[in-house]
Amino acid sequence: MKRGEFTLIDSIAALFAAVPHNGFEPIGDDCTVLDVGNDEVLVISTDMLVEDVHFLRSASSAEEVGHKSLMVNLSDVAAMGALPVATLLSIALPHDAQGEWVDGFMRSYADASRSYGVALVGGDTTAAKDKIAINVVAIGRMQRKNVKRRSAARVGDVVCVTGMLGISSKGLVDIMFGDLETEAAKAHRLAQARVDEGQWLGMRSEVHAMMDISDGVASDIRHIMAQSRVGAELDISLIPTDFDLRYALSGGEDYELLLTVEESSVEALIEDFSARFGAKLTPIGRIIEGNALRWVERGAPIELDLQGFRHF
Amino acid sequence: MKRGEFTLIDSIAALFAAVPHNGFEPIGDDCTVLDVGNDEVLVISTDMLVEDVHFLRSASSAEEVGHKSLMVNLSDVAAMGALPVATLLSIALPHDAQGEWVDGFMRSYADASRSYGVALVGGDTTAAKDKIAINVVAIGRMQRKNVKRRSAARVGDVVCVTGMLGISSKGLVDIMFGDLETEAAKAHRLAQARVDEGQWLGMRSEVHAMMDISDGVASDIRHIMAQSRVGAELDISLIPTDFDLRYALSGGEDYELLLTVEESSVEALIEDFSARFGAKLTPIGRIIEGNALRWVERGAPIELDLQGFRHF
Numbered sequence: 001m002k003r004g005e006f007t008l009i010d011s012i013a014a015l016f017a018a019v020p021h022n023g024f025e026p027i028g029d030d031c032t033v034l035d036v037g038n039d040e041v042l043v044i045s046t047d048m049l050v051e052d053v054h055f056l057r058s059a060s061s062a063e064e065v066g067h068k069s070l071m072v073n074l075s076d077v078a079a080m081g082a083l084p085v086a087t088l089l090s091i092a093l094p095h096d097a098q099g100e101w102v103d104g105f106m107r108s109y110a111d112a113s114r115s116y117g118v119a120l121v122g123g124d125t126t127a128a129k130d131k132i133a134i135n136v137v138a139i140g141r142m143q144r145k146n147v148k149r150r151s152a153a154r155v156g157d158v159v160c161v162t163g164m165l166g167i168s169s170k171g172l173v174d175i176m177f178g179d180l181e182t183e184a185a186k187a188h189r190l191a192q193a194r195v196d197e198g199q200w201l202g203m204r205s206e207v208h209a210m211m212d213i214s215d216g217v218a219s220d221i222r223h224i225m226a227q228s229r230v231g232a233e234l235d236i237s238l239i240p241t242d243f244d245l246r247y248a249l250s251g252g253e254d255y256e257l258l259l260t261v262e263e264s265s266v267e268a269l270i271e272d273f274s275a276r277f278g279a280k281l282t283p284i285g286r287i288i289e290g291n292a293l294r295w296v297e298r299g300a301p302i303e304l305d306l307q308g309f310r311h312f
Numbered sequence: 313m314k315r316g317e318f319t320l321i322d323s324i325a326a327l328f329a330a331v332p333h334n335g336f337e338p339i340g341d342d343c344t345v346l347d348v349g350n351d352e353v354l355v356i357s358t359d360m361l362v363e364d365v366h367f368l369r370s371a372s373s374a375e376e377v378g379h380k381s382l383m384v385n386l387s388d389v390a391a392m393g394a395l396p397v398a399t400l401l402s403i404a405l406p407h408d409a410q411g412e413w414v415d416g417f418m419r420s421y422a423d424a425s426r427s428y429g430v431a432l433v434g435g436d437t438t439a440a441k442d443k444i445a446i447n448v449v450a451i452g453r454m455q456r457k458n459v460k461r462r463s464a465a466r467v468g469d470v471v472c473v474t475g476m477l478g479i480s481s482k483g484l485v486d487i488m489f490g491d492l493e494t495e496a497a498k499a500h501r502l503a504q505a506r507v508d509e510g511q512w513l514g515m516r517s518e519v520h521a522m523m524d525i526s527d528g529v530a531s532d533i534r535h536i537m538a539q540s541r542v543g544a545e546l547d548i549s550l551i552p553t554d555f556d557l558r559y560a561l562s563g564g565e566d567y568e569l570l571l572t573v574e575e576s577s578v579e580a581l582i583e584d585f586s587a588r589f590g591a592k593l594t595p596i597g598r599i600i601e602g603n604a605l606r607w608v609e610r611g612a613p614i615e616l617d618l619q620g621f622r623h624f
Contacts, residue, residue, distance in 0.1 A: 008414070008437055015422035016432050022397035024433040032400065032434040034451075036348035046434060046449060048402040052441040085334035088344070090360040090447045102320065110327035120328050121336040121344040122358060125320055128443070129364040135402050135436075135447035137358060139346075 028227050029150050030076040030211055031140065041147060043140040045076035051131040057097075059175060062104030064189045065134070068253075069105075070112045072214065073138035074193035075255040079212035081148045081202015082140030084195060086121040087113065090135040092128035101132075116195055146202040148210035148259070153228035157208055157260035157287040160270075162197055163279055165217065166243040169251020184243070193255050197277060201257065206265035213258050216250040217284070218293075218304075220258055225291060228260075233294040234285035236304070260287055340539050341462050342388040342523055343452065353459060355452040357388035363443040369409075371487060374416030376501045377446070380565075381417075382424045384526065385450035386505035387567040391524035393460045393514015394452030396507060398433040399425065402447040404440035413444075428507055458514040460522035460571070465540035469520055469572035469599040472582075474509055475591055477529065478553040481563020496555070503567050509589060510569060518577035525570050528562040529596070530605075530616075532570055537603060540572075545606040546597035548614070572599055 009027065025033045031043035049072070051057060055065050070087065077084040089109065093102055113120060118138075171188025179185060194212070201207045209224045217239070221232050241248035261269055266283060273281040288294070295304040321339070337345045343355035361384070363369060367377050382399065389396040401421065405414055425432060430450075483500025491497060506524070513519045521536045529551070533544050553560035573581055578595060585593040600606070607616040 008418075011415075012418055012422075012432065015418055016425065019422070019426050019431050020429060021433075022429070022431045024398050024431055027432075027434060032398075034354075034398075034433075036354070037352070038349045040349070042346075042348070042354070044400065044434060044449075044451075046400045046402050046436055046447070048404055048436045048438055048445065048447060050404045050438060050440050050445060053404070053439050086336050086344075086346075088356065088358045088449065090358050092360055092362045092365070092445060103323070106320075106324055106327055110324075110331070113328065114331050117332060117334070119331050119334045119336055120324065120339075121333075121346075122339060122356060124358055124360045124447075126360055126362060127365050128362050128445075131441055131443060133360065133362060133404060133440075133445035133447075135358070135360060135445075137356075137400065137449050139356075 030079040031082070033080070033147060035144065039144050041142060041144045043077055043080045043082045043142065043147070044137060045073050046135060046137045047072045047076070049134045051133070057132070062101045063108035066105040066108030067112050067190060069134050069136050070109055071191055071193045071255060073136045074116060074118070074195055075212040075214065077138045077140035078193050078195045078198030079148070079210055079257060080140060080142070081146050081198055081210065082142040083199055084116060084118050084138055084140045086119040086139045088121060088137040089123040091123070092126050092133040094128045094130045094132065097132050142202065148202055148207060150209055150211050150224050150227035153209035153224050153230050153260040153287045155230055155287055155289050156263050158263050158266045158283045159221070159232060159234060159285040159287060160259050160261055160266070160281050160283050161213065161217065161240065161256055162194055162281055163254070163256040164240050164242060165213070165254050165256060166241040166247030166251050168253040169247045170243040188253070191253055191255050194257050198257060200276060201259060204269060206262040206269055208260045208262065210257060210259040213254050213256045215252050217258060218249040221293060224258070224260065225293065228287070229291065231288040231290035231292045231294065232285055233288050233296055235296045235298065236302070237298045238282065238284045240280055240282040342391040343394070345392070345459055347456065351456050353454060353456045355389055355392045355394045355454065355459070356449060357385050358447060358449045359384045359388070361446045363445070369444070374413045375420035378417040378420030379424050379502060381446050381448050382421055383503055383505045383567060385448045386428060386430070386507055387524040387526065389450045389452035390505050390507045390510030391460070391522055391569060392452060392454070393458050393510055393522065394454040395511055396428060396430050396450055396452045398431040398451045400433060400449040401435040403435070404438050404445040406440045406442045406444065409444050454514060460514055460519060462521055462523050462536050462539035465521035465536050465542050465572040465599045467542055467599055467601050468575050470575050470578045470595045471533070471544060471546060471597040471599060472571050472573055472578070472593050472595050473525065473529065473552065473568055474506055474593055475566070475568040476552050476554060477525070477566050477568060478555040478559030478563050480565040481559045482555040500565070503565055505567050506569050512588060513569065513571060516581060518574040518581055520572045520574065522569060522571040525566050525568045527564050529570060530561040533605060536570070536572065537605065541603065543600040543602035543604045543606070544597060545600050545608055547608045547611065548616070549610045550594065550596045552592055552594040
């Protein structure tokens, strides 16, 4: 579970305190992790998308919703360092979405599944009263030793992000103002999960903690801090973006990866990443003692009150 | 996937024809099955419940919805013969369900999880515009050799059901008419998945095909027929029920098990089942050649046009 639902999650954890874990790791990462023998684990994530909360039928095509439904989950699997192998899809359809809409949705979901080599292995379809609801479960497989957790950050680690931040939320704003064909608008509609990058980073032991950026760095870094019981100092002058800093720090759905790296290895990792993917891995700060998030600009402390996008 | 969604499922199967299965079995059973090594498999099911389609907030308490959300999925896992080990829960909550309602739902979901020893290992909570949507994923674990599939029925098998049929749908009708405290109404609210029975039957090699009864025998037997490419002859005089036959044949949510058994072993199996569970395993017909469903009464052919409950 994620986003701003800490209170509900705390009360759920209390309710389940007496229930055995049956080989699963406790909640707290992008995915749950299950030992399956032969030094392998499955990682499993689930996300629900609801009409008029996560998308508007008037603003997003069925194809875009299909693409996004898959990507949010593949991104969670990638963030553990796993290879996504399969999804299960549940979809509740009101009467006026049962023809063309669901065809477009499924075509796009299948196209994206094919391009990532991910099977559809189960699901449920049902009627809904008036709003579409979609739930996707993604399953990944990987070597246990490569699993990257939010809880593995160490004091002294360099905080890095993949790619460029903010383009997806800039695109969302463009779309809201009717500019449907800007580069950012297209990027928002067709955001790709960093599946190859996640697996590659998973195999590097100098990468300690990792997660995907779904709500913006300013919000998501707090999950690593909470799980690892550390603080962080981030430098706004280092954030890789072509847009307003607010988009880059607080905008959702970039599906880039946020990771912490052993300081002595970070330069070599950045070079190897660039050689392998032709893309940037950018240091944006470091893990510090304590539990505070400090913002600096070229090393000098600044005040910043930024929140990631929250559903609650 | 299940219920009356055959057309959508066919078109989905075509869209995914070129995608590798990655070790999963093709769609067609209560659960998808994944090899995890050491002769073990995971079985995974998912079900979505939507307000005003699967439940009314005015007629069902939050506790009842929490109980039912878990049971529909545990029943799918039990139908494969597996031990349920974990669930993932996604829930979309409109503003007016975020306090007392969700507390009652979670308390009941947790109580039932505890009584079956099932962990809650992940999920998603989000806002909804006005209707509650719930998606549960259940994961079971078992020996590969014990997996019971819908496709394993053989000509000559005896068709059997566990327990008594129709009480849940009789209870639903009682509730609709305001009779909230009848025995059937209570049974409807607190239906229990046949988890121990499913595992026990899973270990018996004379049990060939198995599934849970979620839409009524008259509808569900057709899944075994389609997957096994066989016909069936069912005798209405043998259906174990205390109520109108329509409830027993077409009513949903009994969560009993429907299975086909090697003819020579069926008497011993019924005896052992009764000794182990103090409950009935009842022969109701047999698997025949062809693809037709024939109804008989004390052996004499009758005409019957009964449909299970369908959402589409």
